[in-house]
Amino acid sequence: MKKLLIIAALAAIITALVVFDAQQYLTPDFYQQLFSEQPLLTGAIFFVVYVIATALSIPGAAALTLIGGAIFGLGWGLLLISFASSIGATLAFLMTRLLLKDWVQAKFGNYLTTINNGVEKDGAFYLFTLRLIPVVPFFVINLVMGLMPIKARTFYWVSQVGMLAGTAVYVNAGAQLGQLDELSFAGIMTPGLLGSFVLLAIFPWVARTLINKVKKNRALKAYQKPNTFDDNLLVIGAGAGGLVSSYIAAATKAKVTLIEKHKMGGDCLNTGCVPSKAIIHAASLAHEARGAKSVGVNVGEVDVDFAKVMESVHAGIKDVEPHDSIERYEGLGVNCITGSATIVNPWTVEIETAQGKQTRTARNIIIAAGGRPKVFPIPGIDEVGYYTSDTLWEIKQQPKRLLVIGAGPIGCELAQSFNRLGTTVTMVDPAPHILGREDADVVEEVTAQFKTEGMNLMTGCKPKSFALINGEKQAVIETPEGDQTITFDAMIMAVGREANVKGYGLDNLNIQLDERGNILVDEYLETSMPGVYAVGDVIGGYQFTHVSAHEAWYASVNALFGHLKRFKADYSVIPWATYTDPQVGRVGLNETDAKAKGIAFEVTKFEIKELDRAIVDGQARGFVKVLTVPGKDKILGATIVGAMAGELMAEFVLAMRHGLGLNKILGTIHAYPTMMEANKYVAGEWKRNNAPQKLLQIVEKLHTWRRG
Structure with missing residues (x-):
């Protein structure tokens, strides 16, 4: 019933605004004519109009504030507008709360937990900061705060105090404008008006500085600062x-x-990047040796000495150690x-x-x-034991059967490496496919290679329990077809990090x-x-x-x-690579990200199988895919699947970082024959797709005419 009454009242107010031509109440002419005859009535009408405009979030509050300053002057204008804006804001706050709060919290409560906790803990100061530094429009604050767990009376008085300084600056500017007989250069150059404009310009900076100072003092007041520092x-x-x-x-x-x-050196040197790339290198050599006979190089049966492989991994760590x-x-x-x-x-x-x-x-x-590394508390996991990317390097004896839980980049890199070294590998992941953050065509390329190499991929599945039965380690895997039992010798948990x-x-x-x-x-x-x-x-x-x-x-x-100048961390161009075979290189947006964010894009793709160097190297697979702004050569993101993808990404990273488009890449000479030419060829594909057809038709007619 409350909601129906509010909706009915809103409908009545909006109808009245239309019928009585509410637009006239938002212009200075209306108040100037009335003020000289009935100043009190003018003030009352202005007050009501300001409250309604704020309550209904009607655009133009800043203009009304300037009008109020011009008509009523700094003192009375500030008094009227300060209370009118706070009352109107509170009405907007209450309407949002009564109409939408329960529905929003029920539907999006999980996502709002952090905000709710922050508002409950320090809501008044949080709101005061928003009011004093208007980074977000005030009408948005009114509506959003109605969904948060903050009391209405707290919202009112914090808004009253928080908006006061900003309101005073705007009212003063309006009051100075109101003193002008006509708008002219000479009038604007008066000290009072210039001072008002300066205040408008520097107020956000001053307010931000004051807020940061207050926040810093609040946070540090409980601690005794040393007089000197080591x-x-x-x-x-x-x-x-x-x-x-x-x-x-x-x-x-x-x-x-x-x-x-x-x-x-941390994880990267001791348990992460360095050892993982060392074992990937060893596994790649074994894989290439097996395939060498296809080009007439016979090396015989490949014999992997796993203990020696692990020794080489640790030797690699030792060789890099001096750098860190x-x-x-x-x-x-x-x-x-x-x-x-x-x-x-x-x-x-x-x-x-x-x-x-x-x-x-x-x-x-x-x-x-x-x-x-994260470890999921699955029943029986401690009984069978497990490795993570941190502890994996303790393995001395090669497992015959390896179970890998998790099919992200770490899981995929390690699984393929062990498989190439001669271990039978099964990967399990609840996601519908491996490499969950990549596009479907990327996943298809890597999945095909994994299956060609004989890896058992169980996507859409998850481990249910583990047990040690008759000396053998077993896992019960929940699959769409029902539970399945897998026997294994060692297990790697690769389900992310915390x-x-x-x-x-x-x-x-x-x-x-x-x-x-x-x-x-x-x-x-x-x-x-x-x-x-x-x-x-x-x-x-x-x-x-x-x-x-x-x-x-x-x-x-x-x-x-920072006491002189602070810099915001820039994450606009972040490259990364997954060192499977084929490698996957990424920078910027892929199709999945762009669609999720609602960003329009154009896709240009070049198949690496068309590249001369890839053909002669036996690496004729994968692709280079670039996302651009539709109709323009501005790069939104690039994905490369294939040999040396991590290295090939550098050109796109440089281009994106410095605002260079595909035309610049196309106009750059690339050595032949190299894998790097793939970047130029994808730029060429974009150029052909975006060729000016009408101009080409004219040129074609010109050529025909010149032939006679």
């Missing part, structure tokens, strides 16, 4: 993000301490400490080392604590986490605690080594020089 920057974690952060600090002559409790070693970074000017760090307050870290405990202070802290957020004092600072358990950072990579930044896997997002290093630049520069 370091300019202290970095926790010596993976890619931590190493680059400390390197940049040392290069800019800042005093920096880097703390790592395990091994320098303590010795190298201390030589660069970084103070490296091996130990466990605990953040005590925003400037102080306690470090437990083999020699005892020590405490260091720093002006800023960067958290680069990384992540770890952030390391425990054990180093985040709770001491009440640093906020997002809904997935990652450290929550702003666009400058600063956490909810001022002066404490975070980068890499610990903040989620793109969990790649090169992205961690990219984020480290922003975090370290903002930490060291």
